[in-house]
Amino acid sequence: MERLDKRVAGSLTRFYVVALCVVAMLTISGLFLIRRTISSLNHDSRVVNVAGRQRMLSQRLTKLALLKVNKTPASDSVRFSVLLNQWRTSHEQLASRRLPIEDGVVTWKSAALDTMFSELEPVFDEMHSQFLAVDSDSISSTEMQDALQVILKNEPLYLDQMDKIVFQFDKESFQRLENLERIEWILGIMTILVLLAEGLLIFRPVVNTTRRVVRMLTESEVALQLSNQKLKETNLQLLDIQKELLVVEEEKYELQLAEDRIRAASLIEGQEEERKRFALELHDGIGQMLTGLKLHAEKLKSVQFHDEKNQKRFEQLVSLIQDIIQTTRQISFNLMxxxxxxxxxxxxxxxxxxxxxxxxxxxxxxxxxxxxxxxxxxxxxxxxxxxxxxxxxxxxxxxxxxxxxxxxxxxxxxxxxxxxxxxxxxxxxxxxxxxxxxxxxxxxxxxxxxxxxxxxxxxxxxxxxxxxxxxxxxxx
The missing domain is CATH 3.30.565.10 (Histidine kinase-like ATPase, C-terminal domain)
Structure with missing residues (x-):
């Protein structure tokens, strides 16, 4: 008995030590993953760069628009429409909070940034429409000058709002970094506390309780074996009884089927005899009387009726008698x-x-x-x-x-x-x-x-x- 208790306690101790080591390794791995998550915040710099590039693109587009309106040759090798499409695409990606990068898509959630982009949207739409007008060759010089004035008027507003957006991106990125660092410290401290609590409050009580339970189970093993032996004997007796019951039920079912068949056969035979008797009654009784009635009616055909209506009624009566005879024969045939x-x-x-x-x-x-x-x-x-x-x-x-x-x-x-x-x-x-x-x-x-x-x-x-x-x- 004592050897079994010690053996079980030793096994549980080893298992628990292994479990503690695994928890420690998982904790370290969690800290490592948090550090990797922090490094992934570098994507925020990409967002800030794209937002800053929007300022540069708007200034570049304004310069090209000014040169085109004044018909001054430009040294910029990039086409105006390409820059305008890039400027519009980047704005839509930032406003929709989905910025593609090399290995996926960067998303973010910020009510402040959504508000800023909402405020910027009318200015952007106005500038974009005027840039399209300047890039078009189907408008006059006066219309181009008007479009340029609108662009120059809205550009300071656009640049100022983009500055605020860039600063907001940078501010939120820094806040996320600080939050992750705080979470890292909290998780580390909580993991250490959990390990200490497991060792003091769980390990020793579990070992003691397990030792006591194993001792009780060992003592009851003999009694359980005796009970199992008695149950086996009882089960054998129950199986024999069940087999006998199944045989009795099968015999009862077969007997019931036989009774049902005999009852159905007797019922059908009685029905057929009744049909036969009724068919004979119709054929030999009512059928013969109807035939006699028809013969007497046919003998009256030679009688002259003074009224034509009575003559037709008599003919209808003879026809009705014939129909009744035919129907009676059909019913008699169907019966038997x-x-x-x-x-x-x-x-x-x-x-x-x-x-x-x-x-x-x-x-x-x-x-x-x-x-x-x-x-x-x-x-x-x-x-x-x-x-x-x-x-x-x-x-x-x-x-x-x-x-x-x-x-x-x-x-x-x-x-x-x-x-x-x-x-x-x-x-x-x-x-x-x-x-x-x-x-x-x-x-x-x-x-x-x-x-x-x-x-x-x-x-x-x-x-x-x-x-x-x-x-x-x-x-x-």
Whole structure:
């Protein structure tokens, strides 16, 4: 125990000494960087030089303007326009507080200098415009003389203001230098004080506290190992319990799925039986009575009506009876088409396409072999027919398709039903993934439920404005 305490304390002592050395080195480096920053103030001399050069350029431009107005040859080799552009550029750089140098751009902030340049701006603009007038060859001698007088009048004001600006630059540069020197001394003294405080107030307490904490941790190590052993045993027991719970949950989920399928199958079977019964009632009951009514009405055609209006009403009555008979037959067919039981799925789908084409604006085509009946159970035939009927209804009413194709293929052990349309389409990701009951009124859910009951593989391919394609594959 004691060896561990001493070893930890010695390591911490060495680390802390290294840390103190690093702090000292950082402090010295900070002082060095401050000295380098002070040396960077040499850029201020460049600003002062540019400001002083502005005075020289204004005097030089005034001299050249005077010589040009008096038509005296000048010994100055630099063009007047070049000097004027240099004078204007330097003024804009100083006024905007951005002066380019060899290795970058010098910027500064000074409310006093901004005020001075604001006061100088009207004088500079007046002189600059008059210099441009003197440099122009399109004005008369009198106008040149007037421009020269304006320049001579404003030059003393410009030079006086530039003197103030130069002195202000120099004053601010000296103040920055003094501030940096004061900061340097303050940082040095504070660093020394921090080092002394660390040694007296932190180093020794940290060592003592660390030694005590390490002793306590060492003493509790054995107890912790025992607790860990007990926790491992408890965790193993919990893992076994979790595995058993997972098995129970999976069995419960499978059982619930099976119950849902049985319930859905029973519900669908009940619906189909009710539809069949109701279709027979319509066909054999109301349909026969309407047919008899139509026959009796047709026998009355030979009767002469004295009133022409009664004759038209009778004709309308006969036509209405015929429409009711046709509607009743259509409803009976939709509930349970007799051709499905008599001739099989292929013939029923072909007749469904023909009738849908007649009553809707869409062109519905069927592709399949109608020469033989596919051997399958009545439940499978009914389910496939309802799936095709639901998909066709969705394509006509919701997708607003103009062309629909139903294709039925079969091999020895497989049936493939395909319904494709050129309608509006939809996003497949928006389809619900939960298993809703068939009575919810959701067409896609009805299709999905029936396909699950058949143990079929269903694939829905659709995109916005790209049509929809439904492919169902069922094993025989």
């Amino acid at each position: 088409p007799s051709v499905l039981n008599d001739f099989g799925l292929t013939s029923a789908l072909k007749l469904l396409c023909e009738q849908t084409t007649e009553v809707s604006r869409a062109q519905v085509d069927f592709e399949g072999d109608t020469s033989e009946r596919i051997p399958m159970s009545n439940l499978m035939e009914t389910s496939l027919y309802r799936i095709a009927q639901e998909a066709l209804n969705n394509a006509v009413k919701h997708a607003q398709a103009s062309r629909i194709k139903i294709k039925l293929e079969h091999t020895r052990n497989r049936v493939i039903l395909e319904i494709a349309d050129d309608g509006k389409g939809f996003s497949v990701d928006d389809l619900k993934t939960e298993n809703f009951p068939v009575t919810s009124g959701n067409g896609m859910e009805n299709i999905r439920t029936r396909s699950q009951l058949l143990n079929g593989k269903i694939e829905i391919i659709s995109k916005i404005d790209g049509g929809t394609k439904l492919v169902l594959e069922v094993e025989l």
